[in-house]
Amino acid sequence: MKTLNLAHRGFSSQYPENTMIAFEQAYQAGADGLELDVQLTRDGEVVIFHDKMIDRMTNGSGTLSDLTLRDIKWVSIDGLMQDGLPRQKIPTLEEYLSWVHDKDFLTNIELKTPTGEDIRLERKVLDLVSHYGVEDRIIISSFHRLNMARVKKLRPAIQTGLLVPGCNDHILKLTKELGMDYIHPHALSLDETLIEHAHHFELGVNTWTVNELADLEKVAIDGIHAVITDFPDRLKLVQDKR
Numbered sequence: 001m002k003t004l005n006l007a008h009r010g011f012s013s014q015y016p017e018n019t020m021i022a023f024e025q026a027y028q029a030g031a032d033g034l035e036l037d038v039q040l041t042r043d044g045e046v047v048i049f050h051d052k053m054i055d056r057m058t059n060g061s062g063t064l065s066d067l068t069l070r071d072i073k074w075v076s077i078d079g080l081m082q083d084g085l086p087r088q089k090i091p092t093l094e095e096y097l098s099w100v101h102d103k104d105f106l107t108n109i110e111l112k113t114p115t116g117e118d119i120r121l122e123r124k125v126l127d128l129v130s131h132y133g134v135e136d137r138i139i140i141s142s143f144h145r146l147n148m149a150r151v152k153k154l155r156p157a158i159q160t161g162l163l164v165p166g167c168n169d170h171i172l173k174l175t176k177e178l179g180m181d182y183i184h185p186h187a188l189s190l191d192e193t194l195i196e197h198a199h200h201f202e203l204g205v206n207t208w209t210v211n212e213l214a215d216l217e218k219v220a221i222d223g224i225h226a227v228i229t230d231f232p233d234r235l236k237l238v239q240d241k242r
Ligand code: G3P
Pocket: 008, 035, 037, 050, 110, 141, 163, 184, 208, 209, 228
């Protein structure tokens, strides 16, 4: 099966990451889907943003989880903003889903925050996914095992992947025991043995973040379900050659 092309934080090599324009441009560039990061605001809204602090990417400052949605909508995206582009705001997951729900486009939602006893993030994300009827086009992932265990418990049918910086058989076994469908290893830890062993545990492999053309050519191979890249245009070239 063709390796899927997932744009990391949208088309983030050319547009500001995790913004509606980066998502729309990934779709236009022919990606099969995209990866995005979600967190909760202080008043419990799910917004799409990578960092803990809003300082790097916006003209505001502070910790995202200390801010309300109203505070967040007050600021504008600054990082990598190009002249002539419409000014971008931090999107809510709801805004994204209302755009994507009628498209044949896969979304990998990464739960950014370890939620401890608080399950609002998992619940809200799953409720929104159901509300927009996109369950069949979603993979939920996280580095945090507890979040992922909760997602599987709340919604066993939803596709899930555990993010891991490095991998071995013990981690693969644990990932399977958590009920995951995929393992998401960093590209540096990827080799043929890992792919083979993941399949032995009946786990699909989605790897991140691969950007150089030569590396994309090596990694977009049989056995890899999806590659997450900042350059969906480059991966499209590789896909089209195959
Ligand atoms: O989902 C893969 C990748 O996005 C994980 O790392 O820091 O880019 O969210 P990060």
